[in-house]
Amino acid sequence: MAERKRTTGFDRPGGYALPAGATIVQRRAAAEVAKADIRLMGDRVPSHAARAGEPTPAHKAGSPDTRLYVGDCRDVLPRLPDQGQADLIFADPPFNWEVPYEGWKDGMPRDAYERFTFDWLDGCLGLLSPRGSLWVNIPDDTAAEIVMHLKRRGLVMMNWCVWHFRFGQNRRTSFIMSKVHALYFVRDPAQRIWNPDPILEPSDRATIYGDARTMAKARDRGMRVPMDVWYGPYWGRVQGNNTERRRHHHNQLPEAYLERVVLACSNPESLVVDPFCGSGTTQTVARAYGRRSISVEQSKTNAKHAWERITGIGMVHKGQALGTANPIHAKRGSRTSSK
Numbered sequence: 001m002a003e004r005k006r007t008t009g010f011d012r013p014g015g016y017a018l019p020a021g022a023t024i025v026q027r028r029a030a031a032e033v034a035k036a037d038i039r040l041m042g043d044r045v046p047s048h049a050a051r052a053g054e055p056t057p058a059h060k061a062g063s064p065d066t067r068l069y070v071g072d073c074r075d076v077l078p079r080l081p082d083q084g085q086a087d088l089i090f091a092d093p094p095f096n097w098e099v100p101y102e103g104w105k106d107g108m109p110r111d112a113y114e115r116f117t118f119d120w121l122d123g124c125l126g127l128l129s130p131r132g133s134l135w136v137n138i139p140d141d142t143a144a145e146i147v148m149h150l151k152r153r154g155l156v157m158m159n160w161c162v163w164h165f166r167f168g169q170n171r172r173t174s175f176i177m178s179k180v181h182a183l184y185f186v187r188d189p190a191q192r193i194w195n196p197d198p199i200l201e202p203s204d205r206a207t208i209y210g211d212a213r214t215m216a217k218a219r220d221r222g223m224r225v226p227m228d229v230w231y232g233p234y235w236g237r238v239q240g241n242n243t244e245r246r247r248h249h250h251n252q253l254p255e256a257y258l259e260r261v262v263l264a265c266s267n268p269e270s271l272v273v274d275p276f277c278g279s280g281t282t283q284t285v286a287r288a289y290g291r292r293s294i295s296v297e298q299s300k301t302n303a304k305h306a307w308e309r310i311t312g313i314g315m316v317h318k319g320q321a322l323g324t325a326n327p328i329h330a331k332r333g334s335r336t337s338s339k
Ligand SMILES: C[S@@+](CC[C@H](N)C(=O)[O-])C[C@H]1O[C@@H](n2cnc3c(N)ncnc32)[C@H](O)[C@@H]1O
Pocket: 071, 072, 073, 074, 092, 093, 094, 095, 101, 102, 104, 249, 250, 251, 252, 253, 254, 275, 276, 277, 278, 279, 280, 281, 282, 296, 297, 298, 299, 302
């Protein structure tokens, strides 16, 4: 006989909502995992010894305070004067996929890469405020280790989102890669900054099915918080003649991605931090929305080009992806038939 669930309440009535009981169990488990002695491969490599002294920003602007530091984020993050003050940290690290970053060897032995990962994550944790969120953009091969490391540091996972893109090259040996994980962790679910209003989008129930119940709701009529799989117009990989593209950089993220994260998880007075600046997408979006921000980039050349974007060019598609629907079916009943 099927086992009966003790908790049958749902976060949302009906549908594929997470049962409230599962959420409670996950939060309790977070405390237990933090106490457990979990060993990962990177633990057998010594931690990076960070330099001493407060770092000096290579680029700096005001209104709002915007700073870009050149250096290894493992050295810079623990020495910043902003410890415990970052409401949002967004990290898109090198994936160890032998990308030819200027000045960085992106092909370490596995245990060294894990150690590198734990060290920069720990640098982020020192900066995180009690209401803060830490987001990590990471592919399949290191997602599990990051999840385990953050859990053993006592953070709580709010969502394991997926950024889905349809650009991957065909290969006959396995399924085509079409996603990266966007891991969303917080210090404290009760205190975290969470703003659903600016990121609401039309729901499939409204746009496809014309469901009268969703249109009759007092709050969020016909709208929903986006699902945990992210895709659609403005969400493609930044390649070719995309107007967001910055030619000097590898693996630039779309503005729409950072726009969603910045609006949902920070407030206008918040400090936003990115340990791996790259082309400066996080700071470009943070500055466009009036947030203070800090980023770190090991390459002086990358930092120079990123700074031109952050303080000069700015966002190219500000607000354009917000409030738009991305259904995968036509509106029900609206299909035309040739028969
Ligand atoms: C994946 S890219 C970041 C892309 C960025 N999210 C964007 O949208 O443009 C990673 C960046 O981190 C830089 N980097 C690599 N190792 C670093 C380190 N230890 N400290 C700081 N920056 C580093 C690389 O030079 C590269 O520019």
